[in-house]
Amino acid sequence: xxxxxxxxxxxxxxxxxxxxxxxxxxxxxxxxxxxxxxxxxxxxxxxxxxxxxxxxxxxxxxxxxxxxxxxxxxxxxxxxxxxxxxxxxxxxxxxxxxxxxxxxxxxxxxxxxxxxxxxxxxxxxxxxxxxxxxxxxxxxxxxxxxxxxxxxxxxxxxxxxxxxxxxxxxxxxxxxxxxxxxxxxxxxxxxxxxxxxxxxxxxxxxxxxxxxxxxxxxxxxxxxxxxxxxxxxxxxxxxxxxxxxxxxxxxxxxxxxxxxxxxxxxxxxxxxxxxxxxxxxxxxxxxxxx
Ligand code: HEC
Ligand code: HEC
Numbered sequence: 001x002x003x004x005x006x007x008x009x010x011x012x013x014x015x016x017x018x019x020x021x022x023x024x025x026x027x028x029x030x031x032x033x034x035x036x037x038x039x040x041x042x043x044x045x046x047x048x049x050x051x052x053x054x055x056x057x058x059x060x061x062x063x064x065x066x067x068x069x070x071x072x073x074x075x076x077x078x079x080x081x082x083x084x085x086x087x088x089x090x091x092x093x094x095x096x097x098x099x100x101x102x103x104x105x106x107x108x109x110x111x112x113x114x115x116x117x118x119x120x121x122x123x124x125x126x127x128x129x130x131x132x133x134x135x136x137x138x139x140x141x142x143x144x145x146x147x148x149x150x151x152x153x154x155x156x157x158x159x160x161x162x163x164x165x166x167x168x169x170x171x172x173x174x175x176x177x178x179x180x181x182x183x184x185x186x187x188x189x190x191x192x193x194x195x196x197x198x199x200x201x202x203x204x205x206x207x208x209x210x211x212x213x214x215x216x217x218x219x220x221x222x223x224x225x226x227x228x229x230x231x232x233x234x235x236x237x238x239x240x241x242x243x244x245x246x247x248x249x250x251x252x253x254x255x256x257x258x259x260x261x262x263x264x265x266x267x268x269x270x271x272x273x274x275x276x277x278x279x280x281x282x283x284x285x286x287x288x289x290x
Contacts, residue, residue: 038143038147041139041140041143042140042143042144042147044137044140045137045139045140045141045142045143045144045145045147046144048133048137048140048141048144049061049141049144049145052125052132052133052141053079053141054066054067055067055068055069055075056077056078056079056121056122057077057079057080057081057082058077058079058081060083061081061082061083061084061145061148062081062083062084063077063079063080063081063082063084063262064077064081065077066078074185075185075188075191076184076185076186076187076188076189076190076191077186077188077262078121078188078256079121079122080258080261080262081262082109082145082148083145083148083153084148084153085153085154085156086161087105088105088146088148088149088153088154089149089153089154090154092105093105094161096108098161105146105149106142106143106146109142109145109146110138110139110142113125113126113133113138113141113142114126114128114129114131114138115129116129116131119252120256120257120258121256125138125141126138161261162260162261162263162264162265164233164260164265164287164289165265166286166287166288167283167286167287168223168225168226168228168229168272168281168283168287169225169280169281169282169283171229171265171268171269171272171281172265172266172269173269173273173279173280174269174270174271174272174273174274174278174279174280174281175269175270175273175279176270176273176274176277176279178267178270178274179270179271179273179274179275180274182267182270182271182274183196183271183274183275186267187259187262187263187267187271189208189271191203191204192204192205192254192255193205193206193207193208194207194208195209196208196209196211196274196275197209200244202244203244204243204244204245204254205240205243205244205248205254205255206240206242206243206244206248207244208275211224211228211275211276212224212275212276212277215227215228215276218238218240219238219285221284221285222284222285223281223282223283223284223285224276225272225276225278225281225282225283226283226284226285226287228272228275228276229268229272229281229287230285230287231255232259232260232263232268232271233259233260233287233289234257234260234287234289235250235252235253235255235256235257236250236251236252236253236257237251239251239253260289260290269281
């Protein structure tokens with residue numbers, strides 16, 4: 001009896017030791033496996049990104065260069081940069097902390113892609129919610145986007161959000177010659193507002209060819225520059241009266257609300273100087289952002 005117990009105990013201990021060794025080497029084995037598997041999923045995610053996301057989020061997810069899927073023509077990027085330290089670096093990254101999200105970066109991306117933010121121009125993607133992508137395609141593309149996080153992207157000082165001055169007069173001097181490229185291509189204002197040199201060329205929003213004079217009449221105490229500055233940073237604060245298909249609707253405005261995250265101070269100044277015809281801006285009102 002004593003011997004049986006002793007043998008039993010020894011057998012048990014041996015089993016535990018063997019299991020223990022197996023468990024110790026498990027994380028390493030699992031990691032190699034996950035690495036290879038993720039590699040295949042990331043490749044599939046890259047294809048999903050090219051086919052569905054690059055038109056708005058741009059080549060390499062930088063939101064700098066976007067091409068229309070149908071014609072290949074360069075168009076304004078409507079989405080935010082994704083291959084970007086603000087979204088991917090830090091724990092949590094600043095952009096994700098600012099949204100009050102408490103989960104992982106991967107889940108933030110997967111969740112955003114799944115349900116979209118249709119009210120801000122980001123479509124819903126998961127079939128579950130009426131979008132075109134299967135769950136595994138959403139997973140793969142989220143993995144592909146998360147995978148832009150690397151040491152090079154994240155080694156610099158933490159990115160800072162653009163600090164918009166409360167007065168438009170504090171913007172740098174504008175260069176009107178850069179205006180057309182920014183207005184037509186980089187930010188795609190022309191798709192909604194048309195060509196400022198051609199009356200009636202606007203399809204969605206008001207024509208901006210006379211905004212230098214009309215802008216000054218929109219809000220009491222605002223110069224035209226104050227009004228434009230606020231219109232671009234906070235489209236929903238004031239809804240213009242006349243759009244080409246009837247009264248403009250809102251709030252919320254149908255104009256994208258994320259130019260404050262996408263533009264630099266210089267780009268803002270260049271667009272304003274192109275539309276207002278001045279290189280510096282008069283201000284009598286305050287605009288607070290965000
Ligand atoms: C029609 C244009 C458009 C397409 C196509 C599009 N997006 Fe977006 N996406 C946007 C816009 C606009 C936003 C910003 C929404 C906001 O400001 O709330 C956005 C936001 C996001 C965000 C959140 C970024 C952040 O900083 O919070 C992620 C992640 C994202 N998109 C991923 C994707 C992926 C992946 C695809 C392809 C499956 C895709 N998007 C396709 C327009 C688009
Ligand atoms: C997706 C369409 C769309 C895009 C892109 C867009 N806007 Fe708008 N914008 C609108 C709509 C619709 C309105 C009217 C509703 C409102 O006042 O918010 C508007 C209003 C404005 C106004 C106020 C006009 C007035 O007569 O009072 C200004 C100024 C303006 N946009 C500038 C811009 C600039 C500059 C860009 C590019 C950086 C831009 N918008 C991009 C749709 C758009």
